[in-house]
Amino acid sequence: xxxxxxxxxxxxxxxxxxxxxxxxxxxxxxxxxxxERSQIIVWKTSSFTLLAVAVTMVIDVIESFVSAKPMAANPxxxxxxAAVIYFFVLMYYKIRHRG
Numbered sequence: 503x504x505x506x507x508x509x510x511x512x513x514x515x516x517x518x519x520x521x522x523x524x525x526x527x528x529x530x531x532x533x534x535x536x537x538e539r540s541q542i543i544v545w546k547t548s549s550f551t552l553l554a555v556a557v558t559m560v561i562d563v564i565e566s567f568v569s570a571k572p573m574a575a576n577p578x579x580x581x582x583x584a585a586v587i588y589f590f591v592l593m594y595y596k597i598r599h600r601g
Contacts (some may be wrong), residue, residue: 521582522587523582524582524585524586524588524589525548525582525585526583527585527589527592528584528588528589528592531544531592532544532548533546539599539600542599543592543595543596543599544592545574546591546595547588547591547592547595550587550591551584551587551588551591554584554587555580555583555584555587557577558583559580
């Protein structure tokens with residue numbers, strides 16, 4: 503019984519650690535100055551991430567409206583979703599433009 507609790511706490515801690523690392527990667531890549539190619543990669547990644555987050559919010563609003571439920575958005579989940587999308591799109595554009 504106790505090992506199950508420790509396993510769950512370890513998993514939650516690992517997830518929070520991974521999300522913290524993704525948030526730091528996002529912030530560092532946005533703040534780090536670079537050459538023109540690096541700026542283009544960050545601009546494209548940022549615009550795609552903004553588009554993806556905006557579309558998911560619109561879908562969330564439509565779903566809440568259709569189902570007649572109050573809108574409940576968790577900002578932590580939205581931040582982590584944006585960080586995950588940003589990380590993967592950043593890796594895609596880095597490979598594409600530097601590969």
